[in-house]
Amino acid sequence: MTIMPEINPNDILGIDKDWWRGAVIYQIYPRSYQDSNDDGIGDLAGIIHRLDHIASLGVDAIWISPFFKSPMLDFGYDVSDYRDVDPMFGTLGDFDALIEKAHNLGLKVLIDLVLSHSSDQHPWFIESRETRDNPKADWYVWADAKPDGSPPNNWLSIFGGSAWEWSPERMQYYLHNFLVEQPDLNLHNPDVQDALLDVCRFWLDRGVDGFRLDTINFYFHDKLLRDNPALAPERRNFTIAPEVNPYNWQDHLYDKNQPENLDFLRRMRAVMDEYPAATAVGEVGDAQYGLEIQSQYTSGGDKVHMCYSFDFLSGETPSAETVGAVIEKQEASIGDGWACWAFSNHDVVRHPTRWNLDEAGQRVFAALLLSLRGSVCLYQGEELGLTEAYVAFEELQDPYGIRFWPKFKGRDGCRTPIPWVSDNHNGGFSQSKPWLPVAVEHLQRSVEAQTRLEDSTLAFYRNMIALRKSLPELVKGEFEFVTHTQDVVAFWRRYQGRAVLCAFNLSGETRELPLPEGAYDDITAPFHATVAGGMLTLPAYQAWFGAQNR
Incomplete structure (x- = not known):
């Protein structure tokens, strides 16, 4: 069979x-x-x-x-x-x-x-703030004030000020990590x-x-x-x-x-x-x-x-x-x-x-x-x-x-x-x-x-x-650094027996990089660089891609 x-x-x-x-x-x-x-x-x-x-x-x-x-x-x-x-x-x-x-x-x-978080105009929040015992009462983050009436803790909003806003309807604070009008949903529920x-x-x-x-x-x-x-x-x-x-x-x-x-x-x-x-x-x-x-x-x-x-x-x-x-x-x-x-x-x-x-x-x-x-x-x-x-x-x-x-x-x-x-x-x-x-x-x-x-x-x-998109090495390949010093970032991308060396000069001055041993296919790219005697010369703000079969 x-x-x-x-x-x-x-x-x-x-x-x-x-x-x-x-x-x-x-x-x-x-x-x-x-x-x-x-x-x-x-x-x-x-x-x-x-x-x-x-x-x-x-x-x-x-x-x-x-x-x-x-x-x-x-x-x-x-x-x-x-x-x-x-x-x-x-x-x-x-x-x-x-x-x-x-x-x-x-x-x-x-x-x-x-x-x-949602808008405070979302029906969920409108219902939640009406009372403390409605079906959506616990859908947002509510907390009692401290005895002195201040917010429950020291959390701050990314948009400035306290992350807590007082609700007179519930006589409680609600949490908003962003705008006051963006109450945080309670995902513990x-x-x-x-x-x-x-x-x-x-x-x-x-x-x-x-x-x-x-x-x-x-x-x-x-x-x-x-x-x-x-x-x-x-x-x-x-x-x-x-x-x-x-x-x-x-x-x-x-x-x-x-x-x-x-x-x-x-x-x-x-x-x-x-x-x-x-x-x-x-x-x-x-x-x-x-x-x-x-x-x-x-x-x-x-x-x-x-x-x-x-x-x-x-x-x-x-x-x-x-x-x-x-x-x-x-x-x-x-x-x-x-x-x-x-x-x-x-x-x-x-x-x-x-x-x-x-x-x-x-x-x-x-x-x-x-x-x-x-x-x-x-x-x-x-x-x-x-x-x-x-x-x-x-x-x-x-x-x-x-x-x-x-x-x-x-x-x-x-x-x-x-x-x-x-x-x-x-x-x-x-x-x-x-x-x-x-x-x-x-x-x-x-x-x-x-x-x-x-x-x-x-x-x-x-x-x-x-x-x-033409190089699977860049899309899905493994990664290994060669260098990241003196304005040059260079690394290998490897995938299914092929490797591409990627080198970038992040400065306004010419930089050189000794290439790892091996023969390279210079991949056509929208940059200008030269290779001679095992040395890669990268003019200001230029990059280079070289492929090897491994």
Whole structure:
């Protein structure tokens, strides 16, 4: 009798359940991508109109920041209905059409789920604050005042001030790690977990390929509500909150990063595994423990697939030594987990401005990002080399910036609309006044203008992403450092008997690197370097890729 091998249905369907491993993900901030109805605000139909541009980059997936119903006090990160589209952005029908077109273009679709908190206008919270004994009384984090009427403990909000707000309806405080209008959900309650997992199923059933999980390490709080200890000044790190915010003065041991989160992430992974190839990338918002948490949350194949931390979202321009320290720490702890790297997003100053990079500097750092072991998130406009835009106080929208102006100008400067054409004062984004102004200096870097140039930043990103996709070593390969000193970062990426040496000069001066022994195939890349006598010469802000068969 012949025993037939077991057949995996996913193999028959040609489904790659590991598509996310090494994927390049393009983040869309929908308010600022493309306005289709001339109200000055980007929308889902606008994204549909511009999907061809994203597909032309060669990326694997898009991540769309929140478009759910919301009072928009934090621009969609304050959700009042998890199962519907805010009319500002369109309809569920528009979203279905977006999914269909993206999939036809070969793009996966991830959406941004905000599960740690909701809007105070969500029906769950409205019911929860009515009384202490209603069916949803325990769906949010409520606590009695101290005998003197002060908040239950010393926890602080990332947006400034106490993380506790008094509710006269319940005569109790509720927790809000962000805006007062963003109460934290109580995931210690299994009913809350079930409701949130049902939200995941709703969107997966609708055809999404996965989620970007906002503030994934904020899901649980310490049940005992213990005070956070003070953080030594030398340990303060301003990647999560600006320097002017005393949030940085605490060691956040109890208001986030709780061990109970691991079991909830296992429950979420079990739901995602019900679908053919769903994935999740978590945002780890922590200045001290980000890499350790990233490793915990992605290990074992039973929690989230990948996470990114804020190590390369800081204000300090990464030196070769800094890059080495971050990667070595990550490689030592990640085990069978998986990282997702980013240099920019909707919450931080765009990295060309943050790190004071000229065009050559932007390119070598982009090549570095696209060569690291892990997946990659690119933020809209990164492919155009957009810098941080100046937004006058009178035009600010971000409550974070309004509160801490002028020491911290908020997040509006990285959220201004994408310039599609150069000969229009709104850059082709809208016929009406945009919700944030289009930066004048961005017009010359429009998609239309750069598409006409063979050596534009846009062309560079297309070429570099194509190079990455042509080399399985860069997508899924093992990682080993050669050096990360004296402005040069060099490492091996190895996969199935082949190895690629990747070398990057992060300085404005020529640097040399003795090459490890062996014969190399010089891989065509959008850089200039020379090899002679076993020595690699890297001009300022240049990179080199050399392949070996092993």
